[in-house]
Amino acid sequence: MVNRDDGHRSSDVRDIWKLIQAFDRQRNPKILTQKYIKMRKNAFGFFRGTCHLFYRDLPKEWELNLAPFVWICGDLHLENFGTYKGENSLGELRQRQVYFGINDFDEGVLAPCTWDITRLVTSIFLAADSLGCNRSDLNQLAQVYLTSYTNTLIKGRIRGIAEDNTSGIVADLIKNSSQRKRIDLLNERTELNGDRQLKFDGAKILKISTQRQQEVIRAIDNWAQSQASPAFFKVLDVGFRVAGMGSLGVDRYIILVAGKGSPDRNYLLDFKQQSASALEPYLTRVQPQWKNQAIRVMNAQQIVQSAVPALLAAIEFSGTSYLLRELQPTEDKITFNGRISLSQLAKLVDTLGEVTASAHLHGSSKFGAAVVQDLINFGRNLEWQPEVLIYADFYARQVQLDYQDFCKATQDLY
Template structure:
């Protein structure tokens, strides 16, 4: 097989402009669709009593609505020409899906941290999700239009500049590149900001399995049980369950330990031998249902508490993996197991991944992936950011996305050549993000009217928690 030269690959990237001019990325297309119907489609197959909570969380603001509507933007992106430069993409790379976490060596790095929608798609779909989120968030924070546009230009031009650098890297250099705190701080933060983020890092370092144990569980002799905290956390077969009788029947008819042991046996086969040996030191104590995020509410997510011979805990999360919204609207090779799709996508896009990532098939043939729960995680509370910090964060997100795309695809040369060295691509995405944010606000209004009219049922966490108070 003939290996293309760098010049040939650069020419291929520039040739992609003939398929889709850089200025064309300003367009959002003709958006004649019903956002409520698309939301209904994405709610199919979820836990029935949790769908109103999903809508309740989305109703809080246009920004939370945006977080829960990856399906709508994927649908809309499929209606305009793409660059043809397809690769593994995050699929839901809005600004809240970036954060800090510990590598296997316990070093804190910053990276993408949500891969439920990972799939092969045009590289710019990730950037359009990110840039639209920046504008929607800026408006939510009541920042000016000029500030919002500057945030988009900052993120996209950082992506451009980093991709240009990655185009000159070897395969191993790309594979080993990590965005550590020190590298991030030099790029995104002033000295004063570094002190604030370092405090956040120290807080993240305390978010270990051991610190979670006392908060989430109680001990009865040698056995630990996770406390119910409905609607966010509950035992499927307990008195606080939010499952309907029909939904609990599959769990009631089979002992949950037997069901989990079968899943665990399959999951272990997706791990390397040393990881399997490590897990053999833990004994399972309890399993509960956990409600997570905004867009994921209603999908099946379980938390398993295991303890080793020293009484030290390990919390694993089993999260349902459904078809990616990207795969729904972008033609690519079929996927046999959705959990494997998430795991393999995370492994290629992240610089370093959770050592316990794996997958298995659960009750009713549903696909799941496994990962650790909240191990030294650090996430941004953007509502507390000022303009300077938000600008630094936008720069960091652009860098992270460039690193992920370059590593996962090996197409940094082509993408860099397509974007070029000027501002044309960033200006186009600024126009796109502004126009699409207008559409998000219109869709949000339609969604709220559907909730108020009873077309959709929306309930807040507080409303649902009150159902369980005596």
């Protein structure tokens, strides 16, 4: 059972539903309903939606808490990797191409590298149904991930995963993503009714009040005045955006802007409220004093990714902070449907290990993170790997118990 010093030692003495409700108390109740329905689907979905429980349960006195401190994703699991178009500087040249990497930094903080690693390995053990794997296969995949992670650390080499330097499922995903055009994304999320406007489908894009729409427009317009091309960000339409899992219920908007010209060169933006990291209560290392939470998330992404999106901005709005970014047609993630062979999964997990290690290496020496040599030394010491496997296996079983408790508590609600 989970062993912490706060009086909550197992699923039979703690109220999981109460803990979840307390964490989500400030979120939109209507959208939270959708989150909880998704979490009821399986234990992996429950795990995705309860990052805060993972860190609440992580032992305070744990040898792996002494691992090198790096900039971590914080919510690393199998489905928080994907494709995106990043901007890479080569001398005076700027290249934009599609990369594969970590795609969620809402919880990003300075913490032991083992926290990312252990959460990812736990997600492997919980994804048996989605992966179509037995217990032996899962153990093999977990070891492949750890071996790839350590081998990448030992080399001390960082590379962005792109179509020309990878293979298998990831290469196919990048290739398919690269072929998608902005007009396709526009046609999917918007419609032409004289002018282009958002497609309010009642599921992914919801209507908002006129007052709130005007407030969002003013915030974007005020920020745009400081940009090189303010006309690019002229707002044409705004809706409430429903997306993701762990962040469902936070304030989030999809914004249609003029871009490079209507109707086919418009752009779509994501404008998302950023709250304190779920890891914050459990951090032992002093963090940088960011001005607001959106700046924390933006900097975590810029620190970790070797090629970052061209548009990433922190904006203060409605008494808090929001992150503004471009919605790209090239964004996609791996779909786990049980039809991927074990050899393909092993290659994929090998890539995830490299991506994780590269992210940790890329953030080395920045804002208090460990230096590269410390990470190389950590990679050479294999004694910590069995500890990760043991705890991840144990905690996956705990998640299964928590999931059952959650389903029982919500069976008459959702």
